Amino acid sequence: MMIKMKKVLGIFFFIFVSILLFSFTAGSLQIGAEAPPFFIESADGKKMNLEMIYGNLSLIFYEDRSAVEKNNDIKHQLSQIRDNNLSLLQNFQIIQVVDASSANFLTKTIWKRKLLQNSRQNNIIIYADWTGDMLRDYHLKNKESNLIFIDHAGIIRYLFYGKINDQELKTIEGLLLRIARESL
DSSP states (O other): OHHHHHHHHHHHHHHHHHHHHHHHHHTSOOTTSBOOOOEEEETTSOEEEHHHHTTSEEEEEEEOTTTTTTTHHHHHHHHHHHHHTTTTOTTEEEEEEEEOTTOOTTTHHHHHHHHHHHHHHHTSOEEEESSSHHHHHTTOOTTSOEEEEEOTTSBEEEEEESOOOHHHHHHHHHHHHHHHHHTO
């Protein structure tokens, strides 16, 4: 009787773990998968969605206020890589997105003012995910710097979460240049 009970519990545990693992992997983004649709908007009303980036190589940095500066040096280095390979990377763009889903009707004006100020200061359009849909649909990490590389056809080519080190930057650069050459 005890042996049967252990077998039943073992089978139940195996099924439970399998279902749990499947639910985590089924809902996460995969390299090589089509990017989910998104809609983001800057503080001054510039809109962007997935269809608008087709034809470009797009590195999307998605961060919240606590992580927005984590990879600033990398963003600048990636801009330099683009400038040094302009003939090859003319359709390469870096898109900065901030999770602004915590903004409400009382604070949205303040959020917009700060985003516009930071956009001008950094000479880049900073988009906001006002609804949190991109955070959810892309299964991104809260309070972290998230990097998504989407190719010209809307396919996810690279995902990274956290602080990008020099080795990871070399990986990104190599992948970026290889995909740019393939798309010529």
